[in-house]
Amino acid sequence: MAMQQVNASTDEIDLVALFQALWRQKILILVITLACAVVAVGYAFLATPYYKTTTYLRPSDRSSLDQLNETGIYKLAPDEALGRVAASLSSYDLRREFFRQHPDLFEPIMRDGRPDQLSFSDFNEKAFEVLRPDPKRTDDRNAYVGLALAYPAQMDGVSVVNEFVDFVLDHEREAIGREVAHLAANRLVGLEGQIAAGRAAYESSKESEIAALLEKDAIKAAELQAERDALRIQLRTKRDNRIVQLEEAIGIAESLGIKKPSPLLALNTATIDRGTGQTPNTDGLETPLYFLGSEALSAEREALLARESDDFAEPRIAEIEKELALLGRNPQVELMRQRDTDDLFLADLANWRKEAAHLKAIDLDVEALKLVRLDQPAMTPSGPLKPRRALVVALGLVLGLMVGIFVALVRALLMSNSRVQPI
Numbered sequence: 001m002a003m004q005q006v007n008a009s010t011d012e013i014d015l016v017a018l019f020q021a022l023w024r025q026k027i028l029i030l031v032i033t034l035a036c037a038v039v040a041v042g043y044a045f046l047a048t049p050y051y052k053t054t055t056y057l058r059p060s061d062r063s064s065l066d067q068l069n070e071t072g073i074y075k076l077a078p079d080e081a082l083g084r085v086a087a088s089l090s091s092y093d094l095r096r097e098f099f100r101q102h103p104d105l106f107e108p109i110m111r112d113g114r115p116d117q118l119s120f121s122d123f124n125e126k127a128f129e130v131l132r133p134d135p136k137r138t139d140d141r142n143a144y145v146g147l148a149l150a151y152p153a154q155m156d157g158v159s160v161v162n163e164f165v166d167f168v169l170d171h172e173r174e175a176i177g178r179e180v181a182h183l184a185a186n187r188l189v190g191l192e193g194q195i196a197a198g199r200a201a202y203e204s205s206k207e208s209e210i211a212a213l214l215e216k217d218a219i220k221a222a223e224l225q226a227e228r229d230a231l232r233i234q235l236r237t238k239r240d241n242r243i244v245q246l247e248e249a250i251g252i253a254e255s256l257g258i259k260k261p262s263p264l265l266a267l268n269t270a271t272i273d274r275g276t277g278q279t280p281n282t283d284g285l286e287t288p289l290y291f292l293g294s295e296a297l298s299a300e301r302e303a304l305l306a307r308e309s310d311d312f313a314e315p316r317i318a319e320i321e322k323e324l325a326l327l328g329r330n331p332q333v334e335l336m337r338q339r340d341t342d343d344l345f346l347a348d349l350a351n352w353r354k355e356a357a358h359l360k361a362i363d364l365d366v367e368a369l370k371l372v373r374l375d376q377p378a379m380t381p382s383g384p385l386k387p388r389r390a391l392v393v394a395l396g397l398v399l400g401l402m403v404g405i406f407v408a409l410v411r412a413l414l415m416s417n418s419r420v421q422p423i
Helices: 002-011 015-024 026-046 062-069 078-089 092-101 103-109 116-127 157-256 263-267 294-306 315-327 331-337 349-360 389-419
Strands: 050-059 128-131 145-152 372-376
Touching (some): 026 389, 050 157, 078 145, 078 157, 078 372, 092 103, 092 116, 103 116, 116 128, 145 157, 157 294, 157 315, 157 331, 157 349
Antiparallel strands (some): 050 145, 050 372, 128 145
16 A cells, blocks of 8 residues: 555646746756857857848839830830849849959859859759749739848848849840841841842833733734725725726727717716726716717826825825824833833832831830839848848747756656665
8 A cells, every 4th residue: 555655646647846946957947048049149149240232123113115016027015024024133143243344243152162153053042032922912002122131240132133134134235226126127137038030020010011002002003004005906906997997998989989088078067086997077977988088098098007105095095194103113122121120119128128228227125124213222221131040049048948947857767776675
């Protein structure tokens, strides 16, 4: 029975005895707490402090990009410009190029015996942070991009951030200037090709027009020549028929012995119809041709046989010759062939030249482009990011107290077990 009471008393925890044991070891707890506090204070004041600085950029006004947009070949909205700048701020290549051009700003992070590129890569991975708004909020008024940098006390982090932002903005301006120049050059090449193609097409159309005009004149000339030949054949046939009539009349006159015109012919006041070979009478009767006498008829026959051309007998032939002479020299064709240049007759050439002149006159002042609005530049922070000295010291005190109590409890337990002897 006594054995059970002793065991029960040993298994139970006496809180009063526990506090008494801790109180007896208060010096130990205090020493351990102060030791941890000293370590914490040493870390807080001896560790290299890190600071954090941040800059914020917002979209610029639309009027700030008017000069760029008025070129007509490049369009950039303020939110697009902000997106370009944000992408460049995140670019490792641009950060590395900035590091190469400003090694003095990054000298504090360089370690002896380690390549500078590796030191910068480690710093870049841990120190830079690009800040963006919540993607769920699409309000343009909340659009921004920020760049934060955590840096050691030896580094001029404010200059790093501000100068890097200026470096990125200069890079983007130069990139836009090159893009505009390339677009203008490519468009000029395209316009030159269009002008050359337009000239070739017009030259081809002009030759086609000249060929059509000449063909039309040739067809008209062929028709006139055919008409002239037909008229000449007709006149020659009439002349041959007249000669046959004269020969018949001459034969009759000679057989009748009529050499001179007969007195009967004087009775008729009508003229001789050369087409029929008869002399119409006033009473409707025709006077025989042989009344003219063989001498007059023979003279007319000889004149008809000696005639070389009958063209004078038909006025239409003279008109045809005039028309043929005009067709042989087309003024429109001659003027088209005598042109010094065909550019004046190209319908779109004026617009092409106007556009080319506009492209050549583009003089974009990239330095005046305000791609973003600086809402807040990087400024010297009021305190370090880490270590937070007050917090570190407080944690050191709490941790020291906890360790001291734990050590005291372990010592009290060991001392208690050593005094208990088995019965």
